[in-house]
Amino acid sequence: MSDVLFTMAGHGFSSGEMLALAGLGLAAVLGFALWRQGRARADAALEMALRAQEADQRMRDLARIQHETAGRVQSMAEVLSQRQSELARVVAERLDDTSHRLGQTMANASHATHESLTRIAERLVMVEAAERSLSDLSTQVLSLRETLANKQARGAFGQARMEAIISDGLPKTAFAFQYTLSNGRRPDCVIFLPGDSRPLVIDAKFPLESITQFREARNAEARKAAATRLRNDLMKHVNDVSQRYLLAGETQDIALIFVPSESVYADIQEHMDTVVQAAFRARVVLVSPTLLMLAVQLVQAISRDARMREEADRIRAEVGALVGDVARLRERVSDLSRHFGQAGDDLAKLTISADKISRRGARLEQLEFGDSAPAHAPDKS
Template sequence: MEPIAFSFDQPLFVVGTQPVTAGWLVTAAALLVALLSAIFARRAASRRAVEHDERMSALIVAQTEMQGRVAAMAEVFGTRQAELNQSLSQRIDGMTHRIGASINEQTKATHENLRRLQERLAVIDNAQNNIQLLAKDMAGLQSILANKQTRGAFGQSRMEAIVADGLPMGAFAFQPTLSNGARPDCTIRMPKDQPLLVIDAKFPLEAWNSMRDAESAEQRQQAAQAFRRDMEVHIRDIASKYLLAGETQDTAFLFVPSESIFAEIHEHFEAIVQKAHRQRIIIVSPSLLLLSIQVIQAILKDARMREQAHLIQSEVVRLMEDLSRLDERVRKLQGHFAMTQKDVDEILISSDKLTRRGAKIEALELQAEADPGAKTGEAGGRSMDGRMGQLKLRVVDED
């Protein structure tokens, strides 16, 4: 079979007078397709434009709403920010005020603490100065106690101060001379011409200081033996020199110028204390010496009171005589007062009677004025006479 030859210029059919070829149909179909494509494309573009417009309108509406919301939120945020700023300002102002007040209080407290600290520092400075002066005095005291003569002068001066402060002048004597030529540190005059009381203020401190400064137990023991020996010798010297029959008391005082030494002697050297008691020597500290002086002062005062007892008795007798005369005169004055009171009572009785009579007369006159029969003649006169008679009888009865 032979192939059919095809040509676009070959007429296929005739429309009216116009032949229609294949090329024309193809061209028309292409144009139609293109037109339809254009129409569809335009419609799609229109739809897309409409959709775009709708979307743009919706977007504009949404944007408008968003702007409104943003404006509202901005307004709300502005209001809230203003309130927050105001609140923060108030809080900051309050906190600033509180911080300022707290800082002022802290400043005042700091100034007060600094002032107190300065006062305490001043006190500490004074105390330090006193400690330095005391250290100098202690150094001087050590130098005094290191020398036997100055040590004796130190104990003597302290004992003299205690005795002079506690007893009147004439009741004591310092460094007197006894009948045997001995010179005790102090003697105290006892009442009723009794023998003198002797006080010795020489205390051996060399061995004591050596015992305190000992570095080993052996040195301390040797110093303790030396101190015990010196104390025994000193006690025997006091007993042999100052205990004189008929001139001094049978007991003497050994003055120790330190309370601590006195306590350690009684604690660690009991044998020395017992031996001193057997020798009738009493070891006394400053406080015990002061107490003894006060007791002696009371005894002297009691003796002076007893010496002046007869004068007191005579004055009491005179006082009782004056009191008797005063009692007698007071009783006489009481009698005069009693008589005067009796006269006053009688005068008051008479005055009361006169007052009652005047009141009755006044009442009678008022009755006479109120009685209508007083204006009717004789009957009224007789009635008045009768009442006057009754009034006279009553007055006579009351008198």
């Protein structure tokens, strides 16, 4: 038992000492375990106490919150009751207002409906009048169609429209209708240009049947045949005008063919360009009412310029006479200015004499008549 098991720090430990140390260590461990167990029980008890206290606090908070909630619910019930009363009052007021507005709206709608019916009745009367006007217009259109269907009537229609344009734009001495040429032909109208004795010839005929057939063609074959007929008729008319009315040295180098319809003229320009070019080479120009008006305005400008050139000599003579009158007026103004200068000098002399007389009168008023008064010599100034 006294055998040394190991040595530490110069001291040898025997088996007995080791058993004693082991016993002490076990006792320390057991003591520490008991202490920890007691400490754990104390902590558990403290935690349970805290939990119990927290639960109690929560119960008191729940009771307080329940009491507050009950108060708030009662307050909300009172507020809801008050709001319900106010809502009932507002709804009643709104219903009354809505009923009043609805009645007023119904009255206004009734009045507006009455006015609308009145206006509709008036418009129906206007529609009836327009229908009668349309009937009259249809009659007039049919009459115009019948007129255009007749060659002589159609010629008179084109002639009348051309005469209206020419008569409105030119003086009577600048044109003539049915003027007779040297070959016995009588064109529809001629226009005399200033400074030129050769008249400008205007023809007012056009092939309406061919144009109508071309417009009303139903298929390509019929349209092609109508185009051929229209082209032939136009070329025949252009050749007739060129041969009958273009006389060298007697008429102008070109002649006009008046087409009294803008739509017909547009169809010719769009679909018959070859005819238009051939007519231009034949010195014949196709014109619509608008182009004829432009030509009339051009003739007006040329006539105005010619009259101004004719009056230029008279204007020059009048200006020379005016310059002489101005020169004489200047001489007479110079004479009058000299007279005014002389009169001004005379007036200045008169003013000097008047001043002298005034001064002498003042001196006479200041004299004191007596024995010792000196005699004044006469003033020679």
